[in-house]
Amino acid sequence: MAIAEQGTISIHTENIFPIIKKWLYSDHEIFLRELISNAVDAIKKMRMVSLSGEYSGEVGEPEIVITLDQDKNQLSITDNGIGMTAEEVKKYINQVAFSSAEEFVEKYKASEDQAIIGHFGLGFYSSFMVAKLVEIDTLSYQEGAEAVHWSCEGSTTFSLEASERTERGTTITLTLQEEEKEYLEEARIKQLVTKYCDFMPVPIKLGEEQINKQKAPWKESPSNLTDEDYLEFYRYLYPFQEDPLLWVHINTDYPFIVNGILYFPKIKPDIDVTKGQIKLFCNQVFVSDNCEEVVPQFLLPLRGVLDSTDIPLNVSRSFLQADRTVRQIANHVAKKVGDRLKELYREDRAKYISSWQDLGTFIKFGSINDDKFKKQVEDILIFRTTATLGADVPEGEGQEGDVWGDDKQADSYCTIQEYLERNKEKHENKVYYCTDEVNQATYVDLLKNQGIEVLYMDAFIDQHFVPFLEREYSDVKFLRVDAELDETLIDQDKPAEIVDPNTNQTRSDMIKELFEKSLNKPQLTIRTESLKGDNAPPAMLLLPESARRMQEMMA
Ligand code: ADP
Ligand code: MG
Numbered sequence: 001m002a003i004a005e006q007g008t009i010s011i012h013t014e015n016i017f018p019i020i021k022k023w024l025y026s027d028h029e030i031f032l033r034e035l036i037s038n039a040v041d042a043i044k045k046m047r048m049v050s051l052s053g054e055y056s057g058e059v060g061e062p063e064i065v066i067t068l069d070q071d072k073n074q075l076s077i078t079d080n081g082i083g084m085t086a087e088e089v090k091k092y093i094n095q096v097a098f099s100s101a102e103e104f105v106e107k108y109k110a111s112e113d114q115a116i117i118g119h120f121g122l123g124f125y126s127s128f129m130v131a132k133l134v135e136i137d138t139l140s141y142q143e144g145a146e147a148v149h150w151s152c153e154g155s156t157t158f159s160l161e162a163s164e165r166t167e168r169g170t171t172i173t174l175t176l177q178e179e180e181k182e183y184l185e186e187a188r189i190k191q192l193v194t195k196y197c198d199f200m201p202v203p204i205k206l207g208e209e210q211i212n213k214q215k216a217p218w219k220e221s222p223s224n225l226t227d228e229d230y231l232e233f234y235r236y237l238y239p240f241q242e243d244p245l246l247w248v249h250i251n252t253d254y255p256f257i258v259n260g261i262l263y264f265p266k267i268k269p270d271i272d273v274t275k276g277q278i279k280l281f282c283n284q285v286f287v288s289d290n291c292e293e294v295v296p297q298f299l300l301p302l303r304g305v306l307d308s309t310d311i312p313l314n315v316s317r318s319f320l321q322a323d324r325t326v327r328q329i330a331n332h333v334a335k336k337v338g339d340r341l342k343e344l345y346r347e348d349r350a351k352y353i354s355s356w357q358d359l360g361t362f363i364k365f366g367s368i369n370d371d372k373f374k375k376q377v378e379d380i381l382i383f384r385t386t387a388t389l390g391a392d393v394p395e396g397e398g399q400e401g402d403v404w405g406d407d408k409q410a411d412s413y414c415t416i417q418e419y420l421e422r423n424k425e426k427h428e429n430k431v432y433y434c435t436d437e438v439n440q441a442t443y444v445d446l447l448k449n450q451g452i453e454v455l456y457m458d459a460f461i462d463q464h465f466v467p468f469l470e471r472e473y474s475d476v477k478f479l480r481v482d483a484e485l486d487e488t489l490i491d492q493d494k495p496a497e498i499v500d501p502n503t504n505q506t507r508s509d510m511i512k513e514l515f516e517k518s519l520n521k522p523q524l525t526i527r528t529e530s531l532k533g534d535n536a537p538p539a540m541l542l543l544p545e546s547a548r549r550m551q552e553m554m555a
Contacts, residue, residue, distance in 0.1 A: 042081025
């Protein structure tokens with residue numbers, strides 16, 4: 001069919017209103033965040049107008065004051081921001097989903113640190129989720145402006161009249177619905193301000209008392225912050241927790257805006273890696289307690305704050321994962337984290353190694369899950385080795401409490417590449433590893449005595465990491481110390497196998513038969529050849545790598 005008609009779709013406010021009130025935000029408490037955000041915007045706008053030279057009057061100390069009136073059942077929020085003229089009230093308030101933000105930013109060329117929170121022109125109406133009557137009392141900064149009073153009872157009709165107000169700014173007064181009286185309680189309001197508005201850049205007062213913290217360290221330049229500042233912020237966000245190992249401060253404004261401080265906590269084996277603890281902010285306004293949709297899963301063990309104006313907030317969270325900018329931000333954050341780890345490896349290797357138990361888990365988990373991250377960190381992915389590598393022993397005496405202890409020989413660490421390179425003459429493309437330092441000690445000793453280097457892969461994540469390494473290094477054989485005896489270990493000069501003259505059996509056949517009868521493990525290999533080295537045991541029991549894995553799988 002040919003197009004018969006084109007036109008504009010219209011919306012009936014009578015029908016859309018209940019939807020906005022009921023469904024737009026899942027949580028009623030959000031109204032406070034929205035109204036305070038508007039007040040902060042109004043104050044920021046006042047500052048910008050003043051800076052532009054368009055207004056020469058006093059701007060005064062910015063503040064937002066919340067008052068609670070039990071008798072009248074009213075909550076009000078007053079700001080000394082830009083205010084509104086009657087025209088502006090008609091334009092921005094009476095038209096639902098019409099925001100002044102874009103026009104304003106365009107006109108005053110607002111810079112990033114003056115960023116306006118508002119965007120969609122819907123926040124104001126969230127007040128009807130809790131109020132049966134909403135009033136606006138406002139006076140614009142503009143010369144000759146007259147104060148106006150607007151009121152609306154949640155229907156599609158409003159009234160607008162002159163007001164007595166003499167101070168520049170806006171007061172929003174909500175007369176609460178019967179079932180929303182909790183918002184008259186001081187404690188509830190304090191809790192909500194702490195939750196959503198703690199870091200908003202304007203003092204928020206309940207009566208005389210300022211109830212928000214205000215300083216958002218992630219918006220500061222890293223050079224203005226000391227280690228103690230970072231730690232203090234961590235303790236504020238996560239009280240009664242162990243101090244973090246290190247942190248990374250992200251400060252990016254191109255090609256997208258993202259600020260944040262991410263901390264590496266000590267990783268407990270029972271940590272739930274599906275549940276994030278990074279707090280998400282948008283323009284210093286708290287949005288959510290986790291960033292699961294915004295950062296890649298392997299970053300979820302991290303803690304701290306991410307703040308981005310480029311993360312679309314009013315869309316369903318499952319859409320976030322598909323959003324291109326969100327994906328770019330995620331990649332960017334991952335890269336910054338990798339960079340920070342590399343920097344620590346380069347600049348403070350002793351600390352890197354002493355934190356390795358935790359960092360290693362994180363790096364291995366990230367390597368398995370994210371190819372880009374793997375490439376970034378493969379050169380700093382290390383294993384403790386039986387080799388003594390001078391490089392890791394710091395010069396001078398060990399200090400009390402440092403990694404090396406007082407009398408202990410420092411452990412050495414190396415990457416797989418370094419191991420392969422160092423050992424390629426002795427055993428090309430083979431990596432001997434130990435998963436249990438105590439139970440496999442005899443095997444490790446034997447190999448050590450033969451001059452064979454062994455890597456420890458005994459962290460709880462290594463069980464998954466060894467198979468990963470095998471896929472990565474497809475031409476390298478990973479052999480657990482008790483899996484196979486290298487033929488080079490046999491001392492050809494010592495006498496060969498002893499043969500029992502009565503049965504004509506070799507000693508290894510005899511032992512094998514014995515084991516097979518009693519333990520039913522026919523895949524065992526018994527080696528009784530004379531092994532090199534003074535402390536070599538008279539015989540060794542070996543379970544081939546493949547057989548052991550089969551067993552582990554069955555278990
Ligand atoms: P948004 O904040 O996304 O723009 P809102 O529905 O929260 O949408 O607000 C609509 C508009 O009303 C704002 O863009 C602003 O122009 C105006 N407004 C709301 N609250 C205030 C206030 N306290 N002071 C001045 N203007 C305000
Ligand atoms: Mg708003």
